Amino acid sequence: xxxxxxxxxxYAHREDSPQHLLANRCLVxxxxxxxxxxxxxxxxxxxxxxxTHPRIxxxxxxxxxxxxxxxxxxxxxTLVLLSExxxxxxxxxxxxxxxxxxxxxxxxxxxxxxxxxxxxxELWTADRDFARFTTLKIHNPLISEKFV
Numbered sequence: 001x002x003x004x005x006x007x008x009x010x011y012a013h014r015e016d017s018p019q020h021l022l023a024n025r026c027l028v029x030x031x032x033x034x035x036x037x038x039x040x041x042x043x044x045x046x047x048x049x050x051x052t053h054p055r056i057x058x059x060x061x062x063x064x065x066x067x068x069x070x071x072x073x074x075x076x077x078t079l080v081l082l083s084e085x086x087x088x089x090x091x092x093x094x095x096x097x098x099x100x101x102x103x104x105x106x107x108x109x110x111x112x113x114x115x116x117x118x119x120x121x122e123l124w125t126a127d128r129d130f131a132r133f134t135t136l137k138i139h140n141p142l143i144s145e146k147f148v
Contacts, residue, residue: 001121002037002121003115003120004125005125007126008026012024013066013069014051016057027073039079041083042107042110048067084117087117
């Protein structure tokens with residue numbers, strides 16, 4: 001199962017993003033595939049925070065449109081939302097201890113831990129910081145077009 005990070009969600013949504021067409025194509029392909037794909041809940045939260053932030057985008061996405069975008073993704077019958085389950089804390093603890101992750105990068109560790117807990121085969125992201133989590137396979141589909 002492939003999971004999607006926040007940056008790809010934002011790029012796919014924001015038509016003013018230089019990566020929009022490719023990111024959108026990636027998400028459409030996953031959403032229309034018979035294979036399960038995933039979005040970690042923290043990525044949905046972060047998508048809302050970034051897309052609607054007036055200091056990041058001028059103009060920002062109106063909240064109603066950002067919520068509508070999430071609703072659209074949720075309509076995919078093969079989408080799995082990743083949330084914390086029993087045992088999550090130990091996975092997160094081990095990840096941050098092994099990678100010496102601190103400060104704001106804890107958010108990335110949280111996403112990585114969710115992916116590991118749910119046995120995600122690959123996290124699609126444009127964020128190189130995830131490379132610190134060596135137990136999680138990452139792929140940037142915006143660099144090389146490896147699709148499902």
